[in-house]
Amino acid sequence: MKKIVIAIDGYSACGKSTTAREVASILGYRYIDSGAMYRAVTLFFLDKHISLTNPKEIERTLEQIHLAFHVNAHGTTELFMNGINVEKSIRKMRVSENVSPVSTLKEVRHAMVAQQRKLGKDKGIVMDGRDIGTVVFPQAELKLFLTADIQVRAFRRQQELLEKDKLVDFHTIIANLTDRDRIDSNRKESPLIKASDAIEMNTTHITIDEQVDEVVRLAVGKIVRRS
Ligand code: DC
Numbered sequence: 001m002k003k004i005v006i007a008i009d010g011y012s013a014c015g016k017s018t019t020a021r022e023v024a025s026i027l028g029y030r031y032i033d034s035g036a037m038y039r040a041v042t043l044f045f046l047d048k049h050i051s052l053t054n055p056k057e058i059e060r061t062l063e064q065i066h067l068a069f070h071v072n073a074h075g076t077t078e079l080f081m082n083g084i085n086v087e088k089s090i091r092k093m094r095v096s097e098n099v100s101p102v103s104t105l106k107e108v109r110h111a112m113v114a115q116q117r118k119l120g121k122d123k124g125i126v127m128d129g130r131d132i133g134t135v136v137f138p139q140a141e142l143k144l145f146l147t148a149d150i151q152v153r154a155f156r157r158q159q160e161l162l163e164k165d166k167l168v169d170f171h172t173i174i175a176n177l178t179d180r181d182r183i184d185s186n187r188k189e190s191p192l193i194k195a196s197d198a199i200e201m202n203t204t205h206i207t208i209d210e211q212v213d214e215v216v217r218l219a220v221g222k223i224v225r226r227s
Pocket residue numbers: 012013034035036038039099100103128129130131132180184
């Protein structure tokens with residue numbers, strides 16, 4: 001059976017990652033969280049106190065970062081940076097608060113997009129992010145653009161953090177999501193916009209299971225048509 005590329009873009013905390021992971025698992029596809037890559041770069045820049053205004057230093061630093069996704073014993077994909085599992089550290093508020101400015105950098109985007117394209121060259125991949133359907137895989141067979149009410153998104157993000165034993169104030173989360181939406185949507189390099197051929201899904205009133213079922217239904221339609 002022919003394999004396809006599924007691109008899931010949208011605002012922060014709309015359920016993109018959860019949906020993408022589940023859909024990939026059902027279809028037996030690879031799941032790639034492109035946001036995790038930008039988060040890892042941000043973590044590295046923060047730890048090494050890299051200036052965001054020096055392109056040469058940014059380029060030199062990017063050469064020192066090696067990113068790789070590995071599937072753990074539970075079947076979950078985790079990101080390793082220079083051989084270290086960074087899944088936990090990249091989800092901290094310190095990274096969330098700095099990731100959007102780092103993601104605006106042309107050098108960072110070019111390096112990440114090149115790696116993402118390599119990961120998808122054999123298809124059979126579900127990738128979520130902000131520019132997957134517009135820049136990384138403009139030829140993706142299935143493109144989704146997820147949106148949801150800001151209160152619902154903040155509540156879901158708060159629950160996610162609570163599951164990791166982190167209590168973050170609701171207003172801090174709203175402020176972070178709003179700020180990231182604004183920076184992600186207005187940056188010069190590959191801003192967050194809906195691809196003209198993407199299917200928009202408002203997830204405010206639907207459950208993750210319903211979201212997953214719908215994406216799988218659409219994907220199977222595309223796969224059958226291609227086979
Ligand atoms: O998906 P996420 O919330 O973990 O992503 C974190 C940040 O990374 C997001 O605010 C913007 C950036 N990002 C991006 O610029 N392009 C992508 N394809 C994915 C994420």
